[in-house]
Amino acid sequence: MPPKKQIQLDKKISEIIIVNNKKLAPYIEAVNFSSRNIDQRHLGTILGIFEIKDTSKDSAYIVNFLASVAKKTYFNGKRKTVADSFEATLSKINLSLSELARHGNINWLGKIDAVICSIHNNQINFSVSGDAKILLLRNQKLLEISGDLSPKDEAVNPIKTFTDIASGRLEDGDKLILTTDDISHIFTLSELENNALSFSNKKFLRFLKTALVNELEIAGTIIVDIFKKAVVPKKTISPNNKNSKKLNAFSSATFKKTLPKKEAILSLEKDNSRENISPKNNSQRKNPSDKILKKQDDFINKKTGHIYVKSSGEKHSSAQDNQFENWITIFQEKLFEFGLWLKNRYLHKCHYNIKKYFFPIFTNTHKKILFLFKKTISNCLHKTKLFFRILSKKMSAKSIKPKIIIKNISFKKASPIDTVKKITDNHQSNLKTKHSLKIKSNILNFAKKFFFTPSLIKKILPHPKAMKAYFKKMNHRQKLYTIIIISMIFILPLIFLKLADKKQSNEKIIPSPSDNDSQNALIINPNSTHHTDAKQLYQDKQNLLGVFTFNGNAFTISENKLTKIASDNQQDFLFPDYFGKVTSYSFMNDLNLLFLLDENKKLISFSPISRKFKNNNISIPGNANISAIGTYLTYIYLVDIENNQIYRYPRAEGGFGEKTNWLKENINLKDVSSITIGDSIFLLNSNNSITKLSKGKLQNFELKIDEDSTLKSIFTNRNSSYLYVLDNLNGEIILFDNDGNKINFFSNQNLTKAKNIVANKKGDKIYFITNKKLFQLKGDFLK
Template sequence: MSPRNSDKNKDVIKELEKTISPILVVNNSSLKPYVELFEYAPENIYQQPLGSLVGFFEVKEFSDESAYVVNFLTSVLKKEYYINPKRPVTESLDSALHKVNIALSELAKHGNVEWLGKINAAICVLEKNNAHFSVSGDAKIFLYRNQSLSEISEDLASDSLEPHPLKTFVNVSSGRLEKNDRMLITSADIFHILPIIEIKKNFQRFEGDKFVQFLKTALSNQIEMIASVVVEMSEVIPIAATKALPRKKSSKAVNAFSQQSFASAKDTETLAQEQENELEMTILPADAEQEYTDEKTGHIYVQGEVNENNENANPQMNLYWDMIKEKISQGSYLTKNEIRKRFSLYKKQLAKKKELRRIEKEKQQLLAAEEAKRLEEERVLQEIQHEQQIAEEQQLAKLHLEEENQRQQENLAQENILAKAEVTKKKTAAKIKVTNIDAEESESEPTADSQLSFKEKLRLARLEQQGNAVIDLKNKTTKETETFEEEIIIQPEIQFETVETISKTTKFKALALENIKKILPLSKKLIAHTKIWLSKIGAIAKNRSHVAKPNKLANIITPHFSKIGKLFSHFSGKQKLFILFALALIFIAPLFIVRFLNRPKAPTIVELQDVPLTQIGALASDKNIDFNTQVQTILSNSNIVTALIANNNPTVVTKNSVIVLQNNQPKEFPIPTDSGAAVSATYMKDLSLVLIFTDSNKILSFSPISEKFASNNIDLSNISSGSPIGTYLTYLYMLDQKNNQIYRFPRADGGFGEKTSWLKDSTSLTNVSEITIDDNIYAISDNKILKFFKGKAVDFSLESSTTPINFDKIYTTPDLQNFYALDTQNSRLVSYSKDGNIIKQYHNEALKDVISLTVDEQNKLAYIATSTGLISLSIQ
């Protein structure tokens, strides 16, 4: 390469001189705590590579809580940027911006949130000939180069609709500055008095300090509070070394007493002034503009080239005329600006009213839809209840019909028994009637014993002997008949005992004893009448012995009452009593039995057994439930501890490894053996770290980006390894049931700092089984959801379902819109809004044996870890 080219390259990369001019305007002293303009230069030689740090912070919320926020942020920014001079400039700036975001999140966490969405800030690093910058809110950075003005900070600020502390500074831009480049760092408030076109014109008209003076004058006259910085890049002008001229020696010796010593010398000051004026006249171009600065107000007035026609005009009148034109221009601009502001305000108010009307209309439509849905659910519920009622009525009718058939069968059996008893009674009455007729015939016949011959007497004796044999046969037949009748009479009683309950049998026995007591006096009378009746029968029998030609059929049918009487007379009194009692039971007891059986039965109440419903049937009336949920098995593993969403990928933590699933392809990373087995885990999104809590009371971090493990310094004394953990921003939260406290660990170099007690009230945490964190901390305790905010428990209620919900697992994050609860007993996942309203329920029989729950709303999937592996559930 030629030496000339080398010299050119040296000129290109030669460092330019930076002129930084800060402009801070605060016309109201009460607004000073809400704006901070800073310009930091390296304090020592080690910080020289980091360059200068310039910019401003401005808060457009003027409450006491927002005061001095900008001062706090400025100190945090400077400390973090210059803390490590060995870091590159870009890394130092990124770290400083992240630190500012964390500081803002800390303020929000302590309840100071009025400034959210109202911070304007611009941060710029000037390092050699490079510029690195970032903006937030309405801050602007302009670059003037080659007679053109451009906004280089466009689209750098966060475009999120909902402001978030950690998204205050999100983008950084860098570029190289050239000779004669000028930068303007300011806020959008400058547009109230200077549109972009006017800013460009004034960049062209003024250079150096004159532009700064112009800008300071314009801003201080029109705006109450604004911060701006002007940066000008220029080439370093080398200072030429001046050589001392040798003193000329006089050729002559000076005579102090000569006349020349008292001669008047030419005024040297006058000569110098004349030379300077001549020099300015030669340097000043013919078309240069003439400027005039008012010493009283600081206004800069630019005078154009003086026309030859106005050479003789009064310069004082020209000055007044220029002042009048400027006042008119300012008045017109202010009027136009005021009209523009009022019109813009009117447009905003109109848009706000339209938005409110739209929101109100949507709210009414939502209420109408909910009401229609509620009515539909009530209708479906009424139909189900009506169907159940009809089924119950049909079942009752069926039971009544069966009871009626059984009652008719019993009545028919009783009628058959009574008919048989009636037949027996008629037969007995017929026998008695025949006997009475024979007795009357025998009484009517004359006695002719004296007239009978011996031959006839012998024939009669033989007939009498044959009659005795017949009587014995008839007695035997009568006993068999009586036994048969007793069986007929006793059989219904046996059947009755089998049909009736034990209590009815006992009542029947008591009733029988009472009837026996009533029958006993009657039986004594019956015995007396029976003796008389037997004596008559004996007399009749004697008379019958005198009959010449007896009827054979009558002898066979008619019993021998004489022998019955003889047998009965030979019995003792006790035996006679038993015989009479047996006869009374045979003929009288059936009447009482029939009367007892014909009593109307008390109606029996049969309780209907509830038919057990299936789980789908039990959940059919629940709100917004989906039974067609799709489930897919992602991974089979029996040692899963928990499942997470880390770096937008499902990540499974087992007892001895971490498994990252990219496109459902598992990649396993073993946990170091000296760290112990994993007990629980959580994900810190701000640092992209999976934090693993082991059984050896250690916290191990895994980075899905670098795919490496690292041990963390943390003091976990007096905290059990089974404590629930969670993260928020760069803080680790740990719930200790033993000490009834929630501890917070801030992130520090090499791990975490000293713990602080976050819980400020005495809420019991003894039965807490799980926690999840967004801007609040949620915990499960005794099947209830506890909510904590700023260290205190707050009221929180979730909408109840028709089938009670069992809270086994819960999950949410600051990035999720909904709150999720898993009910393993009813195999369903319930999605709530953050206000506690049920949005949808997902049912699947696979949701039984669950270990952990995590949700990816972006891909509409819920990942559930079970004892057998990892499954995904569609939450469309």
């Protein structure tokens, strides 16, 4: 029976050490060490991060010194248990720090953040100092498990840098995050929990690394993922106590050929019985080696006296044979891997080429068959018509014409009553047309008698030759007056017609006097069930271009600044001097960054945390016309209406990396005015339509809206399952699901003037802007 697999806990350790400024590299160090010595494997792995916030020269080497002390002390062979080794390591680090303080190096006191832990199987021991933290994600909840371990009086006594030790057991699916306090400047505990649950382990690691690189100068984090692993125990050969016997190296069985199992056992028993002879008979026993030498003299070298023993006849494999077998297995594995690579790389291309070259052949043959079938049917019909024509000549009945009968022939089985009805209907229609022609001729005769006819016009107007003679007899003044009068007769009616058309067009285009943005706007009934109150939060002197939210606060975007709208006051952040007029913007929730694009295709970012602007590198094609930008995770999407393409850029150090053409189909983007991204990409077009895209392809999506709607803005995000749509004409914000079904709507008179809308992450607060005002809708929108 094969041995059963044993399930054990295993771990995957990932380090993230960020140092954007090379001068800060000596002030942070990570520890991740497991001993290769068999005697020390029971101690597991020691992990830790040491960071000093003092950047003086005296503090530069301390973190490296503490990391080496931790490694050497923990894996010292004198201690046998994990707990003893971990406790000795912390006391040794405290003693080392006290020695530094005793020699006058005290700049690091109160400025060290350190976390250290040991993991062996499912057992963990840990301790922290300063503002460092250990977070545990278990059962979809992220908790800080090192809350009360850090001492408060570490600046007074360096011996108490590490004081308390905590221990516990790990479970399958746990995620440990060992980090310094720097990560709390970017993410809250709830944001880290949401991202850790929504991403896979690899994507979460990449996301965290990207955020730390772009936001912090120095940071350290270690992530430990715990998972189950099946282990096959190694086979151990245990001796069989029943059959095992002590062998005598000097017996005759040593030089005999190998025997079958039963014969070998019998020979061993005989040899043992000889050894057990009493001492009296022992002197009479002959040496068995002498007998062998006598019988096998050929095996003695007479010069040297060496004895050579022949092999027992078994086939033993040499080292060359074993190496050859290894080469064969390696070759088979490589051949199998090459087959998989070839299949994955070129199978799709072969499949595509088969479709491309062979499918048209089959379709052409199919078309030819259809053409032949239609041709045969038309020939049959033509012959039947000829047959009925011949019959019609022989028919004596004059009331029914055979041509009408042929026209009414069809492949459907019709009753004789239906055929008679069709014939009578055709006959009545012919009579009606004849009657209408008689009426038209009578009207023309009546007009000829009482209205102008060509002959009557000839009698009234003079002949052209006579008109020329009259014109020649006139003087210059008379000629001028006649030309002016004739021109006025033809020109004045045209001028009056044009003026009338302009009046009609102006009457249609003139906006309502209340507001230029709300043309033909309806008056919203405040007593309706869907009416919601709107609270004015802010009014600016400049025109507002956009709005976004962060941590419960709204920010407005105007021509040259950002404004934070808080309950207490407002705070302005002016754009950098090198930045031009804003054309598009988008807020990236995963990195808490606002991206702004100006008319010169320059991209900058604004962090609401650090409250600073930063230039971002991005390569936009020279002939591109960017109408809108959107963000998803750590990607930015740019809509190019000139080249009918959507570009996707991944986040990189200092900005964004190389673009990829995201669209995989030819879609007309000329009318796109806005973009919003959730689980899919939604594009708002100027013709009151919304396009839904997924994975670069067009999706079937039809928005169920009223015919008299005017769509001005759309909004959604990754955490929302709704699409918010602003209808200016009806003064409404409408909620749709991802399939375009109308869920709910809310109305307010100020929405007839709104330009842009945005909702917070939960979706319970909706903000909108007019030309110079910011409003917030009140109500429970998700019920």
